[in-house]
Amino acid sequence: MAYWFENPTLKALAPLALSTSIKGLTTIFNTPKMFIGSNVFPEGPVVGPSTMDSIGPRCPQKRAFIVTDDFSKRFAIKAVRFLESGGFTVQMWAGCQPEAPIEVVMECAQAIKAFEPDLIMSVGGGSVMDSAKAAWILYERPDIADLRMISPLDKLNLRKKALMAAVPTTAGTGSECTGVAVLHDTAVHRKIPITHDELVPDFAILVPEFTLTMPPNLTVGTGLDVLAHAMDAVTTPAGNELTTPLALSAIEMVFQWLPRAYKNGQDREARHRMLLAASIAGVAFGMGGVHLTHGLGHSLGAVFNLHHGLACGFFIPQTLQFCSTITDKHLLICKALDIPAKDAGEGLSKLVTHVRSFMASLGVPLTLKDMGILKEDFEAKMDRLVQYAYEDVDNYLSPRPIAAAQCSQVFQYAYDGRDIDF
Numbered sequence: 260m261a262y263w264f265e266n267p268t269l270k271a272l273a274p275l276a277l278s279t280s281i282k283g284l285t286t287i288f289n290t291p292k293m294f295i296g297s298n299v300f301p302e303g304p305v306v307g308p309s310t311m312d313s314i315g316p317r318c319p320q321k322r323a324f325i326v327t328d329d330f331s332k333r334f335a336i337k338a339v340r341f342l343e344s345g346g347f348t349v350q351m352w353a354g355c356q357p358e359a360p361i362e363v364v365m366e367c368a369q370a371i372k373a374f375e376p377d378l379i380m381s382v383g384g385g386s387v388m389d390s391a392k393a394a395w396i397l398y399e400r401p402d403i404a405d406l407r408m409i410s411p412l413d414k415l416n417l418r419k420k421a422l423m424a425a426v427p428t429t430a431g432t433g434s435e436c437t438g439v440a441v442l443h444d445t446a447v448h449r450k451i452p453i454t455h456d457e458l459v460p461d462f463a464i465l466v467p468e469f470t471l472t473m474p475p476n477l478t479v480g481t482g483l484d485v486l487a488h489a490m491d492a493v494t495t496p497a498g499n500e501l502t503t504p505l506a507l508s509a510i511e512m513v514f515q516w517l518p519r520a521y522k523n524g525q526d527r528e529a530r531h532r533m534l535l536a537a538s539i540a541g542v543a544f545g546m547g548g549v550h551l552t553h554g555l556g557h558s559l560g561a562v563f564n565l566h567h568g569l570a571c572g573f574f575i576p577q578t579l580q581f582c583s584t585i586t587d588k589h590l591l592i593c594k595a596l597d598i599p600a601k602d603a604g605e606g607l608s609k610l611v612t613h614v615r616s617f618m619a620s621l622g623v624p625l626t627l628k629d630m631g632i633l634k635e636d637f638e639a640k641m642d643r644l645v646q647y648a649y650e651d652v653d654n655y656l657s658p659r660p661i662a663a664a665q666c667s668q669v670f671q672y673a674y675d676g677r678d679i680d681f
């Protein structure tokens with residue numbers, strides 16, 4: 260057993276955790292303190308409450324370690340100046356790599372240990388925020404030798420040494436509001452999702468200006484990631500009365516604001532709303548979970564080297580259709596989007612059409628064929644596609660369990676864009 264999610268006890272407990280009677284025993288609603296807007300990193304005098312009023316008193320050593328990457332360090336410099344103006348001694352580490360490889364996380368942890376901060380702040384996209392979370396675990400718990408075996412049931416006892424702040428520079432992953440960190444086990448080319456309540460950052464700091472330079476394809480990819488998180492968070496049985504309205508709100512926001520952010524990257528209002536939508540969806544799926552969009556999308560993305568959000572967002576129609584034999588929660592999404600439906604069947608059909616035309620308007624291919632995947636290549640890699648999808652931990656939270664043969668069928672149907680009818 261190399262990963263926590265291969266533990267047979269956890270696998271057995273996952274479906275139980277989704278039953279209403281068990282879920283009712285303890286439900287924790289866990290969010291960071293959030294700061295949102297253009298002036299959350301003021302460097303001069305401030306009228307009214309400021310970000311520093313919340314962070315400063317909770318970090319008495321005033322030592323901040325900023326985790327970033329080569330691209331995002333241009334934004335991190337603003338955070339450095341802000342922290343220094345609040346009396347912090349700051350060190351910036353810009354060594355993060357895409358996909359958060361474990362060996363890079365270990366390097367980051369070494370640098371954190373040498374500096375001994377009482378605040379760790381990540382500034383970057385999902386990989387940066389996830390790397391910082393994992394390095395934080397190693398800083399707080401030097402006794403943990405293997406990040407791959409951290410289970411959600413372990414007690415980590417973080418925050419003995421440092422608090423965590425996350426500053427996203429993309430509007431997609433929602434990692435600033437979740438207890439999830441996805442790392443890359445480079446030795447075996449496998450994603451390791453660590454999910455733990457204690458990993459939810461203490462502070463999420465949203466600066467819309469940091470997302471203005473995202474090119475249109477990244478804007479769409481990350482935006483579809485938000486939509487996939489929110490759609491799954493509505494239909495999963497692990498959702499509740501707190502998470503479902505948040506997910507529905509995020510869905511409405513994506514339909515309203517993503518086209519504007521796509522057409523004009525400098526549209527500050529659209530960027531602001533999309534950044535907020537990503538965090539709202541993060542709060543919702545951080546507790547309710549994502550399922551088949553990500554189970555299938557992780558596999559597609561890994562095998563054909565596609566952007567995470569594009570690969571996961573691609574499977575929104577198929578996921579809605581596959582799960583509709585078990586749940587009619589997609590009607591909640593119809594209602595939020597003002598799609599009239601007299602029954603679950605009509606709602607599903609109209610919603611899928613709506614999602615597909617939305618995706619097409621953003622230039623997103625609706626079939627795997629149109630993604631440029633050649634038939635021979637697709638068939639040659641089918642076994643690997645199915646294996647990765649079937650083994651993906653996110654499937655645990657699907658309202659309808661999916662068998663390996665069904666994963667294969669979904670991929671086959673998705674190649675030509677056929678509707679799921681099984």
Ligand SMILES: [Fe+2]
Pocket residue numbers: 432484488553567568571
């Ligand atoms: Fe995602």
